[in-house]
């Protein structure tokens with residue numbers, strides 16, 4: 477299996493099913509954890525030097541921080557209901573406690589924090605919904621924590637790839653700290669597949685092909701994107717979901733398309749206009 481694929485495992489005693497740290501990923505910024513909590517189970521963590529975006533992938537929970545508490549938040553019981561999630565932003569040097577009101581799956585998106593902004597609820601109504609692309613590169617994007625919303629480092633987005641379609645396509649990259657042309661952002665993909673026994677295909681490759689990995693991705697896998705282009709394909713019969721966490725030295729998403737393939741977007745959009 478590729479070193480870029482981190483499979484999930486059964487929940488441990490605190491409910492953790494997958495964990496990526498900057499150290500385990502061999503990079504500097506992005507951390508990512510997923511917890512599956514049974515009804516009544518509680519998870520409590522300190523954020524220390526990281527900020528967190530807690531994304532309720534499914535289920536309802538009470539979530540509190542040092543200063544705030546939100547009760548009975550959570551809308552969807554499955555990510556494939558395709559309604560935007562409830563999330564909670566937690567700054568550095570804070571504490572969060574998640575009490576599962578129903579069975580819950582929650583993603584903890586992490587990046588370096590300075591404590592600039594207070595803890596806040598990000599309700600579904602504040603999540604920007606976007607249909608990106610056209611034809612068999614059309615996909616649905618939920619912008620959970622985009623650069624237009626305040627945070628120190630974190631960018632969080634979820635994407636739905638219809639069966640037979642490609643997303644993160646044309647292939648793009650953001651691995652150069654070279655603004656205004658391109659930003660350097662490390663990225664994780666947390667994949668879910670419907671039906672769950674299916675697979676997705678993801679390629680991660682660089683211009684010099686020093687990385688060129690084409691991976692079969694299963695339900696619950698995390699894919700690391702340290703650099704390079706990173707397109708995703710959903711086979712016929714299977715709908716894909718992924719949650720992206722991005723972070724780097726500057727909190728802006730300025731990507732660069734693979735020049736060999738960027739013509740495809742214009743071609744698909746033009747065909748849609750006909």
Ligand SMILES: O=C[C@H](O)[C@@H](O)[C@H](O)CC(=O)O
Pocket residue numbers: 608615633635643644645650663706720731
């Ligand atoms: O760089 C961002 C990530 O690769 C995805 O969020 C991607 O942009 C999603 C998409 O365009 O389909």
